Amino acid sequence: MSAGQLPRWVDYGLIPLLNLAAAFLVSGLVVLLIGENPLEAVEILLWGSLGFGEGVGFTLFYATNFIFTGLAVAVAFHAGLFNIGGEGQAYVGGLGVALACLALDQYVPWWVTMPVAVIGAALMGAAWAFIPAWLQAKRGSHVVITTIMFNFIASSLMVYLLVNVMAKPGSMQPETRTFEEGGRLPFLNDLQSWFDFGTAPVNLSLIIALIACVLVWVVIWRTRLGYEIRSFGANATAAVYAGMLPVRIIIVTMLISGGLSGMMALNEIMGSQHRLLIEFVAGYGFVGIAVALMGRAHPVGIVLAAILFGMLYQGGAELSFEKPAITRDMIVVIQGLVILFAGALENLFRPALVRIFTPSRVPAVQAG
Amino acid sequence: MKKLLTISVAAVAGLAFTAAAMAADIKPAVLYDLGGKFDKSFNEAAFAGAEKFKEDTGVAYRDFEIQNDSQREQALRNFAKRGQSPIIAIGFSQANAVEKVAKEFPDIQFAIVDMVVDLPNVRSVVFKEHEGSYVVGVAAALASETGKVGFIGGMDIPLIRKFSCGFKQGVLATNPEAEVFENMTGTTGAAWNDPVKGGELAKSQFDRGADVVYHAAGGTGIGVLQAAADAGKLGIGVDSNQNGLHPGSVLTSMLKRVDVAVATAFEDAMNDKWTSGVQVLGLAEGGVDWAQDDNNASLISADMKAAVEQAKADIISGKVEVHDYMSDSNCP
Numbered sequence: 001m002s003a004g005q006l007p008r009w010v011d012y013g014l015i016p017l018l019n020l021a022a023a024f025l026v027s028g029l030v031v032l033l034i035g036e037n038p039l040e041a042v043e044i045l046l047w048g049s050l051g052f053g054e055g056v057g058f059t060l061f062y063a064t065n066f067i068f069t070g071l072a073v074a075v076a077f078h079a080g081l082f083n084i085g086g087e088g089q090a091y092v093g094g095l096g097v098a099l100a101c102l103a104l105d106q107y108v109p110w111w112v113t114m115p116v117a118v119i120g121a122a123l124m125g126a127a128w129a130f131i132p133a134w135l136q137a138k139r140g141s142h143v144v145i146t147t148i149m150f151n152f153i154a155s156s157l158m159v160y161l162l163v164n165v166m167a168k169p170g171s172m173q174p175e176t177r178t179f180e181e182g183g184r185l186p187f188l189n190d191l192q193s194w195f196d197f198g199t200a201p202v203n204l205s206l207i208i209a210l211i212a213c214v215l216v217w218v219v220i221w222r223t224r225l226g227y228e229i230r231s232f233g234a235n236a237t238a239a240v241y242a243g244m245l246p247v248r249i250i251i252v253t254m255l256i257s258g259g260l261s262g263m264m265a266l267n268e269i270m271g272s273q274h275r276l277l278i279e280f281v282a283g284y285g286f287v288g289i290a291v292a293l294m295g296r297a298h299p300v301g302i303v304l305a306a307i308l309f310g311m312l313y314q315g316g317a318e319l320s321f322e323k324p325a326i327t328r329d330m331i332v333v334i335q336g337l338v339i340l341f342a343g344a345l346e347n348l349f350r351p352a353l354v355r356i357f358t359p360s361r362v363p364a365v366q367a368g
Numbered sequence: 369m370k371k372l373l374t375i376s377v378a379a380v381a382g383l384a385f386t387a388a389a390m391a392a393d394i395k396p397a398v399l400y401d402l403g404g405k406f407d408k409s410f411n412e413a414a415f416a417g418a419e420k421f422k423e424d425t426g427v428a429y430r431d432f433e434i435q436n437d438s439q440r441e442q443a444l445r446n447f448a449k450r451g452q453s454p455i456i457a458i459g460f461s462q463a464n465a466v467e468k469v470a471k472e473f474p475d476i477q478f479a480i481v482d483m484v485v486d487l488p489n490v491r492s493v494v495f496k497e498h499e500g501s502y503v504v505g506v507a508a509a510l511a512s513e514t515g516k517v518g519f520i521g522g523m524d525i526p527l528i529r530k531f532s533c534g535f536k537q538g539v540l541a542t543n544p545e546a547e548v549f550e551n552m553t554g555t556t557g558a559a560w561n562d563p564v565k566g567g568e569l570a571k572s573q574f575d576r577g578a579d580v581v582y583h584a585a586g587g588t589g590i591g592v593l594q595a596a597a598d599a600g601k602l603g604i605g606v607d608s609n610q611n612g613l614h615p616g617s618v619l620t621s622m623l624k625r626v627d628v629a630v631a632t633a634f635e636d637a638m639n640d641k642w643t644s645g646v647q648v649l650g651l652a653e654g655g656v657d658w659a660q661d662d663n664n665a666s667l668i669s670a671d672m673k674a675a676v677e678q679a680k681a682d683i684i685s686g687k688v689e690v691h692d693y694m695s696d697s698n699c700p
Contacts, residue, residue: 174556282437
């Protein structure tokens with residue numbers, strides 16, 4: 001059942017909305033089960049994420065992470081690759097950001113450090129994706145297995161570095177020293193004055209993320225490389241027959257994907273925490289998969305899905321803050337339901353919708 | 369004159385307000401670390417303290433479990449904005465966030481456990497774990513028949529070396545010939561929750577001749593105590609009273625009263641006795657102690673009890689000074 005059978009607005013608008021509604025319905029039942037009022041919960045969730053400046057700021061802050069990791073998954077998706085190593089690539093990308101910031105922050109202003117950090121993040125993330133990519137391209141080792149293994153290797157490597165090499169002496173926390181002004185991206189609050197984000201850490205990397213969206217769109221839909229990636233993803237055999245080089249496509253796609261994942265660290269490390277700390281990725285890499293699925297691997301969809309997940313993160317935190325009965329684990333359940341309905345059960349409503357929307361077109365085809 | 373009048377009216381109103389506020393109007397809050405409220409260890413002790421306060425006084429409190437590092441500051445601010453005070457942050461990882469938010473809300477009382485934040489509205493509660501460890505070290509040395517005892521730490525951080533160092537001093541002060549083995553479970557947060565590895569480390573220490581092991585390893589320690597019980601040796605618990613986990617096999621536990629720290633902070637705020645600054649809880653203050661109950665009564669002989677109590681008294685009186693590893697990152 002391909003997307004071609006449905007009008008675009010149904011495929012890209014109605015189906016995600018229905019999935020979302022189903023997810024919230026089931027979440028509402030769960031909330032009801034633990035004895036809270038689901039409508040009130042939704043109200044707090046919406047107010048917490050969009051109702052005031054700081055809430056909006058936090059929503060956009062989380063969304064920035066998800067845009068990067070979502071784009072990373074989407075790019076690989078177009079080549080038929082399932083990169084679930086965003087977690088590790090972002091973690092190692094943090095190393096690139098931190099090295100740039102630690103080296104430069106005392107000498108130059110942030111706008112000099114920023115391009116170096118962007119390149120560092122992208123390079124490190126790409127490097128972390130390179131070995132799985134090479135193994136897939138040359139040896140046929142499945143990228144799903146290798147990237148998830150590399151998540152564990154990344155975690156061990158970063159722990160080793162943070163505990164033994166980069167830790168601040170005398171501190172019990174495995175983390176580097178705090179960056180000086182030169183290693184901090186400006187908060188959006190400091191860049192403009194027409195909207196007050198309160199104390200939310202939303203920062204310049206949101207803009208970088210949006211630029212990355214545009215670039216991904218250009219590369220995937222408007223360049224020869226993008227054409228090759230999409231052809232390879234649609235039908236690898238045909239692409240090879242047409243003279244495309246599978247090794248090159250796989251490796252280049254994974255490098256782009258890893259680089260995008262790595263850039264997530266800009267937001268967390270250079271934008272918000274201002275130091276490299278242990279396990280800062282905290283699952284954003286995995287949520288990127290759901291974001292890419294929900295956003296239909298298209299930058300516009302990814303931005304919308306990222307904002308939705310940003311709302312769930314921020315609104316969810318407010319919800320568990322306001323309602324002690326709704327613990328942080330409940331929030332994870334709600335997020336899980338959204339992922340379940342938007343990802344795994346994506347086709348739940350599709351057959352019914354196809355039936356609704358096709359009859360009017362069938363006679364037309366027969367007539368023609 | 370008018371101005372004076374306004375001031376005095378304000379002052380009277382203020383007085384009336386504080387009088388009404390006394391012994392009642394506090395809105396306490398607890399912020400747990402990433403481990404979560406029910407981690408069977410450190411955070412849970414804080415939860416127990418808050419619950420006890422609620423039971424004793426009927427004053428409700430709010431709490432929050434963070435999901436990621438960005439939420440530390442956010443949650444503290446959320447508490448502060450809603451006028452919660454005092455706000456207690458559990459764990460040394462909260463130090464950066466407390467420092468930042470406490471500066472923004474100078475009228476609200478903050479507290480942090482296990483770390484020092486030097487601000488006029490922050491109470492920093494730290495424990496003299498080395499003293500408590502010394503005392504259980506004395507007990508271990510007396511209970512050991514082989515003259516060999518072991519220490520198993522969780523994550524290899526200065527704080528845990530402080531436990532180890534105090535324990536070693538207690539053992540060697542009692543039996544200068546004794547041998548103390550020391551193992552750390554790991555270098556990451558996972559080292560707090562690896563009972564299998566804890567059990568293996570304990571077994572390897574038993575193989576080398578140890579017959580009493582002391583753990584300071586959170587959830588990992590459950591495996592250590594289990595291994596000791598299985599092998600017919602003795603374990604020593606930590607943080608909360610773990611004597612009851614394997615009655616007859618847990619010699620004693622080194623109590624670190626995070627619950628007392630939390631409850632005391634709330635009570636002080638309620639009774640207008642709040643003090644900021646560093647609060648060091650050692651043996652003298654009841655912040656650390658050794659645990660005696662029915663579960664280990666058969667293991668503690670009268671001589672042992674006398675010796676341990678003597679060591680405790682000596683430390684409290686200042687006759688014996690236990691070296692703190694964290695003072696110079698060195699253990700004598």
